[in-house]
Amino acid sequence: MLRTALVLTLALAGPALATQEYILPTLFDVARVAPDDVLNIRAEPSASADIIGTLAPDATRIEVVEEIRGWARVNSGEGTGWVSSRYLDYRTDVWEEGALPQGFACYGTEPFWNLRATEDAVALQQLGEPDLTMPLTAVLSTGVFRDPTRAVVAEGMTLTATPQACSDGMSDRQFGLRALVVLQGDRPRMLTGCCSVQPRD
Template sequence: MRRLLMLTTGCLIFLCQAGGSIAGLPDEYPALFDITDVASDDELNIRAAPNSRADIIGSLPPDRTDVEVLRLSKDRKWARVGLPEQSGWVAVRYLAPQPVQPDNMIPVRLRCNGTEPFWSLHIPRHDQAEFERMPDPTQGFSIVWQSAPAGRTDREMAAILSTMQVRAKCS
């Protein structure tokens, strides 16, 4: 009986300390999340440190999607999120992970911007891209093929740096 109790306790400790897939969280970061379980008249506080007593340095609206989580705290109760010029922490219990996409796909909702000249690239779906260079109008493209370079293991950068063939949409 004592042996069974020790074995059960050991399994529970292992499961509690195991990777994100057991807890329903992604195994790799950064990852995208949506805010959940925050009242419509409230907001999710962003704190300076991973605890509820830390200073509030910002907030996120209750319907916010595409929140990029950079990493989790050691106890996996807090998520580090990026802010302009800094980062902060939000409680994981108010975040719902978005589905993980395949390694050879460009991240959906990817948005890149540049200057001199001013330009932007937005990929709202796996098969669609929009490119704008000021003062020209936005151009739409269909993504017809994408792949990751052989030997790459970092899923986002592999897809971003891969060769992508696009075909302009005819209007």
């Protein structure tokens, strides 16, 4: 009897229960905003909070790093703010199995560093160190549908990016991926920071 009830419940729930929509951080497009209007970015997750920026009605690939009660946290300039989630549609093409989104990049301080990945290489810049370009050997994922957790394996380096609230220490921006870089070779060392999937201009 209990088994029959469970099967019936799952059947009635349909694909909503069977398909995980998204895990943050991921990218969204602005939707349902009039062509002559804008989507306001507010200082707090409230319709009465100060407006600190706007998104165009046709803006695409907006990174959302957190959601609270129908509000989505996005980055704007060097700061962070909130937009109403009802005006955002999530993209299904962001976290593909064994791959990185096009805008994937990581940053850190102490020392300052940044990392960018292409289809075949990883480029690492560190303050006071020579720039490194390392052949990319693998991008590993968990196998969980649309899970952003990644391990990026390159010649002499491994980066792990884990969904977790993160601050880069350089701005008021908030990130949704915490980064750990392990460098091998003659002088093994570890770098920590944050990653973003916000496309670069």
